[in-house]
Amino acid sequence: MANGSCLCGEVRFHISGDLSAMTHCHCSMCRKLHGSLFATMMLAEELTYSKGEDYIGTHIASSELTRTFCKQCGSSLPEKSTNAGYYIPAGLLDDDPGVRPESHIFTESKADCYTITDNLTQHIHYGDGNTNRDIKQPEPSVKQNAITGGCQCGAVSFEFSGKPKMMMNCHCTRCRKAKSAAHATNAFVPADQLIWNSGKAKIQEYALPDAERFGHAFCSDCGSSVPRASADGAMYNIPVGSLNQAPGIEAKGHIYIGSKAPWFEVSEDKPQWDEMPTA
Numbered sequence: 001m002a003n004g005s006c007l008c009g010e011v012r013f014h015i016s017g018d019l020s021a022m023t024h025c026h027c028s029m030c031r032k033l034h035g036s037l038f039a040t041m042m043l044a045e046e047l048t049y050s051k052g053e054d055y056i057g058t059h060i061a062s063s064e065l066t067r068t069f070c071k072q073c074g075s076s077l078p079e080k081s082t083n084a085g086y087y088i089p090a091g092l093l094d095d096d097p098g099v100r101p102e103s104h105i106f107t108e109s110k111a112d113c114y115t116i117t118d119n120l121t122q123h124i125h126y127g128d129g130n131t132n133r134d135i136k137q138p139e140p141s142v143k144q145n146a147i148t149g150g151c152q153c154g155a156v157s158f159e160f161s162g163k164p165k166m167m168m169n170c171h172c173t174r175c176r177k178a179k180s181a182a183h184a185t186n187a188f189v190p191a192d193q194l195i196w197n198s199g200k201a202k203i204q205e206y207a208l209p210d211a212e213r214f215g216h217a218f219c220s221d222c223g224s225s226v227p228r229a230s231a232d233g234a235m236y237n238i239p240v241g242s243l244n245q246a247p248g249i250e251a252k253g254h255i256y257i258g259s260k261a262p263w264f265e266v267s268e269d270k271p272q273w274d275e276m277p278t279a
């Protein structure tokens, strides 16, 4: 009924059978693994890989959750549910699955800088009364005069001082695939303001072959998106989902709305551009 693939295209799959409605998950695990401010997941009855199963990396995120990612490009991949079916990160979909988001879950761990502006039902946990969560994740480090961040397994950590120069939501296909999410939220920080505290050697970078600049940096142990330096080394593009605190500025708006996911509507009142802002 719908096909999906990772950013590099090595992993491809087909989903069929019953598709349950999507949920936006705000838990800290999803935010770190995807690098986005929330993840959008849907449950599919059947999943078949047509290509690239040997590219799938696994990361044990909790006693009940093993998350998977593409070892070449870092996209978050489907995971098998402990009950039946597969959880599919909707950002991987190449087709419109026909279902639409129905609720927000884990709103109690929502990012401080994100405000829910749509009318969907909100659940503080799963929504089924289950509050069990045993996430293997380090406590976020808090520092004076710095914003800290890192990956989900804790191997990669960093901090920056001062405010980002800019923050933007991007709906381009590449960002959606890299984050396996509805859209990316990127903060741009001058390189001399960022310090790596651990795990720089764990960072793997994937540069999209047919793109001038686009790439994705991720932790090779857990697949989480991490900051990536610009081509000239002057700035870091920081996935806002990797941050432990609010970044200190607001996103300016939404770019590449022309290629937005068919299943996602922007509900907040902020400027939108079809591609890049012209002025």
Ligand SMILES: [Zn+2]
Pocket: 006, 007, 008, 009, 010, 011, 055, 070, 071, 072, 073, 074, 075
């Ligand atoms: Zn890939």
Ligand SMILES: [Zn+2]
Pocket: 025, 026, 027, 028, 029, 030, 031, 039, 106
């Ligand atoms: Zn989650």
Ligand SMILES: [Zn+2]
Pocket: 151, 152, 153, 154, 155, 156, 219, 220, 221, 222, 223, 224
């Ligand atoms: Zn990691």
